[in-house]
Amino acid sequence: xxxxxxxxxxxxxxxxxxxxxxxxxxxxxxxxxxxxxxxxxxxxxxxxxxxxxxxxxxxxxxxxxxxxxxxxxxxxxxxxxxxxxxxxxxxxxxxxxxxxxxxxxxxxxxxxxxxxxxxxxxxxxxxxxxxxxxxxxxxxxxxxxxxxxxxxxxxxxxxxxxxxxxxxxxxxxxxxxxxxxxxxxxxxxxxxxxxxxxxxxxxxxxxxxxxxxxxxxxxxxxxxxxxxxxxxxxxxxxxxxxxxxxxxxxxxxxxxxxxxxxxxxxxxxxxxxxxxxxxxxxxxxxxxxxxxxxxxxxxxxxxxxxxxxxxxxxxxxxxxxxxxxxxxxxxxxxxxxxxxx
Amino acid sequence: xxxxxxxxxxxxxxxxxxxxxxxxxxxxxxxxxxxxxxxxxxxxxxxxxxxxxxxxxxxxxxxxxxxxxxxxxxxxxxxxxxxxxxxxxxxxxxxxxxxxxxxxxxxxxxxxxxxxxxxxxxxxxxxxxxxxxxxxxxxxxxxxxxxxxxxxxxxxxxxxxxxxxxxxxxxxxxxxxxxxxxxxxxxxxxxxxxxxxxxxxxxxxxxxxxxxxxxxxxxxxxxxxxxxxxxxxxxxxxxxxxxxxxxxxxxxxxxxxxxxxxxxxxxxxxxxxxxxxxxxxxxxxxxxxxxxxxxxxxxxxxxxxxxxxxxxxxxxxxxxxxxxxxxxxxxxxxxxxxxxxxxxxxxxxxxxxxxxxxxxxxxxxxxxxxxxxxxxxxxxxxxxxxxxxxxxxxxxxxxxxxxxxxxxxxxxxxxxxxxxxxxxxxxxxxxxxxxxxxxxxxxxxxxxxxxxxxxxxxxxxxxxxxxxxxxxxxxxxxxxxxxxxxxxxxxxxxx
Numbered sequence: 001x002x003x004x005x006x007x008x009x010x011x012x013x014x015x016x017x018x019x020x021x022x023x024x025x026x027x028x029x030x031x032x033x034x035x036x037x038x039x040x041x042x043x044x045x046x047x048x049x050x051x052x053x054x055x056x057x058x059x060x061x062x063x064x065x066x067x068x069x070x071x072x073x074x075x076x077x078x079x080x081x082x083x084x085x086x087x088x089x090x091x092x093x094x095x096x097x098x099x100x101x102x103x104x105x106x107x108x109x110x111x112x113x114x115x116x117x118x119x120x121x122x123x124x125x126x127x128x129x130x131x132x133x134x135x136x137x138x139x140x141x142x143x144x145x146x147x148x149x150x151x152x153x154x155x156x157x158x159x160x161x162x163x164x165x166x167x168x169x170x171x172x173x174x175x176x177x178x179x180x181x182x183x184x185x186x187x188x189x190x191x192x193x194x195x196x197x198x199x200x201x202x203x204x205x206x207x208x209x210x211x212x213x214x215x216x217x218x219x220x221x222x223x224x225x226x227x228x229x230x231x232x233x234x235x236x237x238x239x240x241x242x243x244x245x246x247x248x249x250x251x252x253x254x255x256x257x258x259x260x261x262x263x264x265x266x267x268x269x270x271x272x273x274x275x276x277x278x279x280x281x282x283x284x285x286x287x288x289x290x291x292x293x294x295x296x297x298x299x300x301x302x303x304x305x306x307x308x309x310x311x312x313x314x315x316x317x318x319x320x321x322x323x324x325x326x327x328x329x330x331x332x333x334x335x336x337x338x339x340x341x
Numbered sequence: 342x343x344x345x346x347x348x349x350x351x352x353x354x355x356x357x358x359x360x361x362x363x364x365x366x367x368x369x370x371x372x373x374x375x376x377x378x379x380x381x382x383x384x385x386x387x388x389x390x391x392x393x394x395x396x397x398x399x400x401x402x403x404x405x406x407x408x409x410x411x412x413x414x415x416x417x418x419x420x421x422x423x424x425x426x427x428x429x430x431x432x433x434x435x436x437x438x439x440x441x442x443x444x445x446x447x448x449x450x451x452x453x454x455x456x457x458x459x460x461x462x463x464x465x466x467x468x469x470x471x472x473x474x475x476x477x478x479x480x481x482x483x484x485x486x487x488x489x490x491x492x493x494x495x496x497x498x499x500x501x502x503x504x505x506x507x508x509x510x511x512x513x514x515x516x517x518x519x520x521x522x523x524x525x526x527x528x529x530x531x532x533x534x535x536x537x538x539x540x541x542x543x544x545x546x547x548x549x550x551x552x553x554x555x556x557x558x559x560x561x562x563x564x565x566x567x568x569x570x571x572x573x574x575x576x577x578x579x580x581x582x583x584x585x586x587x588x589x590x591x592x593x594x595x596x597x598x599x600x601x602x603x604x605x606x607x608x609x610x611x612x613x614x615x616x617x618x619x620x621x622x623x624x625x626x627x628x629x630x631x632x633x634x635x636x637x638x639x640x641x642x643x644x645x646x647x648x649x650x651x652x653x654x655x656x657x658x659x660x661x662x663x664x665x666x667x668x669x670x671x672x673x674x675x676x677x678x679x680x681x682x683x684x685x686x687x688x689x690x691x692x693x694x695x696x697x698x699x700x701x702x703x704x705x706x707x708x709x710x711x712x713x714x715x716x717x718x719x720x721x722x723x724x725x726x727x728x729x730x731x732x733x734x735x736x737x738x739x740x741x742x743x744x745x746x747x748x749x750x751x752x753x754x755x756x757x758x759x760x761x762x763x764x765x766x767x768x769x770x771x772x773x774x775x776x777x778x779x780x781x782x783x784x785x786x787x788x789x790x791x792x793x794x795x796x797x798x799x800x801x802x803x804x805x806x807x808x809x810x811x812x813x814x815x816x817x818x819x820x821x822x823x824x825x826x827x828x829x830x831x832x833x834x835x836x
Contacts, residue, residue, distance in 0.1 A: 001805075004809075005805065005806060005808070005809045006808055006809070007808055007809055007812035007813075009808055009811070009812050011807060011808035011811065011812075012808055014804070014808070015805050015808060018801045018804045018805050019801075019805065021801055022798055022801040022802070025794065025797055025798060025801075026794075026798070028769075029790060029794050031769065032376070032769050032771070032790065033787075033790075035371065035375075035376045035766070035769060035771075036373075036374055036375065036376060036771045036787055036790075037787055039371045039372075039373045040371065041369055041370060041371035041378065042369075043367070043369050043378070044369060044378050044744070044764040044766060044767075047376075047766045047767060047768045047769065048767070048768055051768045051769065115743075118743050118744050118767075119744065119764060119766075119767060120742070120743050120744040120745075120764045120765050120766065120767050121742065121743040121744075121767055122742035122743070122767050123742075123767075127767070127768075169768075173770075175738050175739045175742070189421060189770075189773060190420055190421070190769075190770035191421075191770045191771060191772050191773055191790075191793075192793065193770070194768065194769050194770065195793055195794070195797065199797065224820075224821060332821060
């Protein structure tokens with residue numbers, strides 16, 4: 001994962017999902033390869049714990065590594081986090097799995113227990129607990145590495161991811177003769193069911209547990225009109241303290257100079273950022289100042305009757321037009337990766 | 342306390358549990374190329390043969406199985422098509438035994454239920470592999486010489502005896518008897534009516550070459566008299582094998598006896614015989630054949646029956662298991678008291694008895710009409726023995742989604758059985774089998790997994806660039822990227 005490939009759009013929330021889905025897919029493939037190609041003959045009762053642990057570890061590692069990559073942490077730090085995530089998620093998954101396995105032995109009747117303990121029985125009823133425990137283990141691993149921040153998101157997200165993976169595995173692996181689920185289960189194949197399981201687990205986990213934080217981005221003002229096209233300034237302070245940046249044609253002290261020929265006044269407008277990284281545009285001139293966004297126009301002209309300037313919040317992609325007619329300058333507000341600074 | 346320290350006891354417990362769960366006395370064997378595990382197959386104890394279900398590449402190697410057949414030698418479960426494949430061979434006191442084709446004689450039990458071809462999508466197919474060429478065969482042809490063989494068979498005005506002679510002289514039949522095996526095959530030709538069968542030409546000789554054989558076939562003739570079929574079979578599988586001329590040929594297990602009996606009607610010993618009279622005689626014969634099947638394996642004959650004509654019970658099928666025949670089995674309830682001579686034998690041949698005899702004799706019954714079909718029957722009866730076999734079983738795929746036991750047992754041709762427990766993985770499966778020309782499936786290559794993994798992985802890589810691509814495309818379309826510009830203007834220098 002690379003922050004430069006993740007523009008500040010809604011799609012950025014899917015990138016972690018795709019990244020973790022790849023990890024889920026590859027982990028399923030890895031276990032399958034061990035069995036099919038390397039012919040490792042562990043007992044069939046180990047299939048469940050090994051698969052659940054591997055997918056849990058891989059997805060957890062992908063999430064932690066993805067975050068470390070986005071934050072450009074030092075390599076040794078990334079390695080340490082990855083090892084920690086893998087170790088914790090793997091071991092915790094095993095613990096959870098075996099606790100569940102032990103509980104099943106206590107709760108179920110003897111007749112059902114025979115089915116539950118059949119290592120070859122393809123049944124969501126008797127496997128759903130394993131998926132849930134795997135998901136929880138996966139969430140716990142990342143939760144510990146992220147120093148217990150957002151526990152609900154991690155645990156509930158992990159649990160949901162595991163359960164969704166179980167459902168995907170069940171639906172994709174139904175026998176061909178079973179038509180009860182109709183279009184919900186268009187593909188019937190136990191081979192592909194494993195792939196569907198890995199992908200769903202990773203995708204849901206990436207989507208639900210950790211989203212790319214805004215702190216990885218900073219706001220910029222960038223000139224769009226021909227004179228000074230492409231000139232840009234960052235808005236945030238390096239220490240993330242609240243800050244205000246000024247735009248005008250006054251040659252000294254302002255943050256972004258725009259020529260008077262473009263209809264820009266000496267001190268035309270400013271953009272502020274607060275300690276919660278909320279951006280606001282302020283009109284400081286009585287001359288036309290317009291913020292444009294989809295289906296919305298906000299006039300920020302200074303009104304002398306009001307004690308304070310007119311403000312509007314800014315979001316990435318908003319355009320600010322200073323002046324009007326032939327004499328106007330256009331600036332865009334855009335959120336770019338912090339490393340651009 | 343550091344959170345990791347709190348977790349430590351739990352982690353250690355998990356490791357211990359992992360090592361204990363699933364560790365038992367049972368030894369599981371992973372089948373290469375699949376996600377299936379099996380336990381060691383168990384052969385039935387106390388049977389004359391030991392059935393060995395092949396499960397290890399070493400077993401296959403020791404049988405000398407060709408490289409291209411090696412994958413057929415190991416157990417395989419295709420859960421997409423519901424097919425199971427097991428390969429097996431027979432051992433007799435630790436030495437490899439050969440078997441002829443025996444599809445009808447293999448009984449398969451799935452979780453204690455007998456699998457029957459045609460029932461609820463079930464199917465069993467037995468495929469022989471590697472013809473046994475270490476020893477030859479002594480074919481003992483016992484041909485019906487009763488008066489009915491002088492009747493015309495319907496086509497070309499040939500008598501039945503002439504049809505038989507032409508079929509026996511066909512090149513493909515002669516080739517089948519004197520095939521390309523390393524062992525020297527031989528043929529003995531006998532005819533029967535009443536009493537013991539008589540050697541053609543008067544003397545019991547093993548015909549060791551094609552010229553002698555063809556000369557002997559030319560001497561076949563209608564002898565007239567009743568059809569003592571059961572006596573003939575009993576003689577050919579009993580006293581005949583003790584005759585000097587035969588024991589000399591069979592000495593040391595150099596050749597194995599294969600009795601082929603041809604008739605065109607019913608066992609008919611008296612003019613007053615009715616169909617029901619044959620029941621007790623058949624019982625006695627079957628008892629004799631069952632005893633013969635327990636004799637020294639190197640001298641034990643295999644018995645094939647060939648019926649020339651129309652079957653009196655066209656839809657007859659042998660009942661499962663070693664059940665005794667009933668009078669109704671032989672010629673139908675209505676014909677139990679019908680006379681054979683001049684009545685039943687004019688309507689057809691006693692195909693049911695021929696099936697019973699063949700089953701107890703470890704061979705096959707062939708009911709044919711016409712020269713070509715008869716020739717085919719002789720070829721099939723002279724079919725070679727094989728080293729190992731594939732049993733292909735088709736079930737409803739639903740039943741293959743848990744651990745299951747399969748039991749293979751042979752009846753008639755040999756007495757043997759074995760059980761194997763199969764554990765397909767609940768969680769993982771290799772790619773579904775590839776359909777072969779015969780409609781059955783075989784393992785697909787592992788490379789097939791790349792067909793799934795690589796495109797999906799590629800798709801995720803592409804999707805991870807999608808955000809950047811869409812963002813930049815949109816900015817380009819909305820004119821936010823560089824276009825033809827005037828040079829940038831710097832702010833004026835401060836005064």
